[in-house]
Amino acid sequence: xxxxxxxxxxxxxxxxxxxxxxxxxxxxxxxxxxxxxxxxxxxxxxxxxxxxxxxxxxxxxxxxxxxxxxxxxxxxxxxxxxxxxxxxxxxxxxxxxxxxxxxxxxxxxxxxxxxxxxxxxxxxxxxxxxxxxxxxxxxxxxxxxxxxxxxxxxxxxxxxxxxxxxxxxxxxxxxxxxxxxxxxxxxxxxxxxxxxxxxxxxxxxxxxxxxxxxxxxxxxxxxxxxxxxxxxxxxxxxxxxxxxxxxxxxxxxxxxxxxxxxxxxxxxxxxxxxxxxxxxxxxxxxxxxxxxxxxxxxxxxxxxxxxxxxxxxxxxxxxxxxxxxxxxxxxxxxxxxxxxxxxxxxxxxxxxxxxxxxxxxxxxxxxxxxxxxxxxxxxxxxxxxxxxxxxxxxxxxxxxxxxxxxxxxxxxxxxxxxxxxxxxxxxxxxxxxxxxxxxxxxxxxxxxxxxxxxxxxxxxxxxxxxxxxxxxxxxxxxxxxxxxxxxxxxxxxxxxx
Amino acid sequence: xxxxxxxxxxxxxxxxxxxxxxxxxxxxxxxxxxxxxxxxxxxxxxxxxxxxxxxxxxxxxxxxxxxxxxxxxxxxxxxxxxxxxxxxxxxxxxxxxxxxxxxxxxxxxxxxxxx
Numbered sequence: 001x002x003x004x005x006x007x008x009x010x011x012x013x014x015x016x017x018x019x020x021x022x023x024x025x026x027x028x029x030x031x032x033x034x035x036x037x038x039x040x041x042x043x044x045x046x047x048x049x050x051x052x053x054x055x056x057x058x059x060x061x062x063x064x065x066x067x068x069x070x071x072x073x074x075x076x077x078x079x080x081x082x083x084x085x086x087x088x089x090x091x092x093x094x095x096x097x098x099x100x101x102x103x104x105x106x107x108x109x110x111x112x113x114x115x116x117x118x119x120x121x122x123x124x125x126x127x128x129x130x131x132x133x134x135x136x137x138x139x140x141x142x143x144x145x146x147x148x149x150x151x152x153x154x155x156x157x158x159x160x161x162x163x164x165x166x167x168x169x170x171x172x173x174x175x176x177x178x179x180x181x182x183x184x185x186x187x188x189x190x191x192x193x194x195x196x197x198x199x200x201x202x203x204x205x206x207x208x209x210x211x212x213x214x215x216x217x218x219x220x221x222x223x224x225x226x227x228x229x230x231x232x233x234x235x236x237x238x239x240x241x242x243x244x245x246x247x248x249x250x251x252x253x254x255x256x257x258x259x260x261x262x263x264x265x266x267x268x269x270x271x272x273x274x275x276x277x278x279x280x281x282x283x284x285x286x287x288x289x290x291x292x293x294x295x296x297x298x299x300x301x302x303x304x305x306x307x308x309x310x311x312x313x314x315x316x317x318x319x320x321x322x323x324x325x326x327x328x329x330x331x332x333x334x335x336x337x338x339x340x341x342x343x344x345x346x347x348x349x350x351x352x353x354x355x356x357x358x359x360x361x362x363x364x365x366x367x368x369x370x371x372x373x374x375x376x377x378x379x380x381x382x383x384x385x386x387x388x389x390x391x392x393x394x395x396x397x398x399x400x401x402x403x404x405x406x407x408x409x410x411x412x413x414x415x416x417x418x419x420x421x422x423x424x425x426x427x428x429x430x431x432x433x434x435x436x437x438x439x440x441x442x443x444x445x446x447x448x449x450x451x452x453x454x455x456x457x458x459x460x461x462x463x464x465x466x467x468x469x470x471x472x473x474x475x476x477x478x479x480x481x482x483x484x485x486x487x488x489x490x491x492x493x494x495x496x497x
Numbered sequence: 498x499x500x501x502x503x504x505x506x507x508x509x510x511x512x513x514x515x516x517x518x519x520x521x522x523x524x525x526x527x528x529x530x531x532x533x534x535x536x537x538x539x540x541x542x543x544x545x546x547x548x549x550x551x552x553x554x555x556x557x558x559x560x561x562x563x564x565x566x567x568x569x570x571x572x573x574x575x576x577x578x579x580x581x582x583x584x585x586x587x588x589x590x591x592x593x594x595x596x597x598x599x600x601x602x603x604x605x606x607x608x609x610x611x612x
Contacts (some may be wrong), residue, residue: 096595111581454540
């Protein structure tokens with residue numbers, strides 16, 4: 001019944017939409033958009049008739065008005081929602097918003113950052129590349145101030161900063177850009193097995209183009225072997241790309257030593273510092289870094305903005321990926337998003353100012369988390385080097401617990417089993433496997449991220465909930481029972497079925 | 498816990514160097530007041546903690562020029578906090594953080610729908 005009426009009401013609208021689309025044929029874009037909307041509305045009609053009027057009314061408001069029909073009733077919130085407390089998402093009902101401990105995935109925007117950004121969403125909307133009027137000038141000066149703030153954080157000159165859409169784009173430009181520019185002379189690239197997917201994937205792409213790529217293994221603590229790096233560099237090597245702070249295990253690579261080796265061998269050194277900048281001191285000159293990728297939303301700035309540092313002396317040259325208006329000295333065409341860049345700049349400046357305070361806070365809380373969990377549970381392993389790490393990233397494996405069950409049971413704590421990019425898959429993390437973590441332990445890892453806005457109470461709650469959940473799951477586990485009885489699980493010969 | 502009264506001995510000591518110790522104290526109270534207004538649990542707690550840290554650090558300052566610079570910076574930051582507490586309240590989430598709910602561990606605060 002509802003389906004039929006939904007369809008009936010749609011028919012004239014669809015016809016109207018089609019006529020409108022036909023009349024808009026001249027402007028290809030409008031027609032395409034309308035057709036797309038008509039399509040989605042039509043498919044919705046067969047599936048969820050109740051939602052149709054609302055979708056239709058919103059997406060094709062003009063067409064509806066032209067059809068001279070009664071305006072579709074506005075979508076009203078269902079009355080029962082008022083009585084129900086909490087959130088319903090993905091089949092899970094929660095009374096409150098979970099406490100957030102996933103700071104490596106993204107960080108909340110600092111209110112001071114938002115405060116800097118908002119004027120550029122309101123009155124100061126000029127295109128920073130407009131040279132003919134005051135709107136452009138004020139945006140340009142805001143962008144240049146942000147460039148200075150970003151440069152200051154890493155000890156660079158503002159002329160060496162190129163704004164991008166984020167660390168993924170920066171990593172792509174750095175690896176592919178350098179490789180392409182110098183392809184006539186050198187065709188070998190070195191990276192690590194634990195680098196971010198976007199570096200690994202860019203390298204994979206370059207391999208298909210005929211470049212040689214070496215994926216350096218890491219030691220058990222997640223650090224690279226400097227001797228191995230030295231021996232891997234050949235006269236053909238053009239670029240070494242090593243992540244500064246690992247996004248999954250928080251291990252800090254010896255950047256200064258790697259930079260020294262690369263400089264001696266006249267190889268460019270790129271580092272993905274998305275997780276490092278603003279959290280640990282980074283200086284491009286002291287560490288002899290030639291290219292560095294930065295991201296806004298990992299340091300309490302907005303999403304969708306990042307930067308690439310490109311050294312000027314000795315000069316690093318890259319081939320641009322984006323063709324266009326020649327913004328950012330032709331290295332990254334496209335209008336600079338002033339509000340985002342301003343927010344990124346403010347976030348860098350705040351991070352620099354707050355680094356010592358943030359660090360003390362994060363150190364204290366992550367120690368509290370680690371101590372809390374370790375004192376109440378056995379069979380907990382901290383993944384990655386205990387010593388060379390950013391403490392805000394605590395990656396733990398819980399023996400004899402299945403990771404997905406643990407995450408399911410910890411819905412009040414927003415944590416992840418590894419990087420957000422791969423959190424949809426059930427595969428154990430490639431980073432942990434590169435460390436040589438056993439399959440079963442790699443399957444039970446949980447990454448706790450502590451940051452500027454985390455509170456002591458949240459840590460205590462997270463410890464309580466994790467301990468309770470792990471104990472609950474272990475009680476159900478026959479393996480755990482056997483371990484408690486003193487049976488060595490590894491010695492068991494499992495029968496084949 | 499740290500209370501406002503703990504600050505008074507310091508403020509009276511450096512009162513000579515400062516424009517007014519009372520001004521600083523009221524600035525601190527303003528920070529705590531505006532901090533409480535944030536609708537977001539984490540920001541609320543952060544403003545409280547950051548104000549406490551900042552004013553504690555200020556206790557060590559002796560140079561009048563540095564002190565007045567710190568006071569000026571605090572005033573600017575207070576203005577930011579005031580504006581942002583309004584912005585946050587405009588977009589306040591109807592559902593609070595679980596940290597604000599009075600549920601103990603083991604309470605049914607999460608239920609998974611049966612398919």
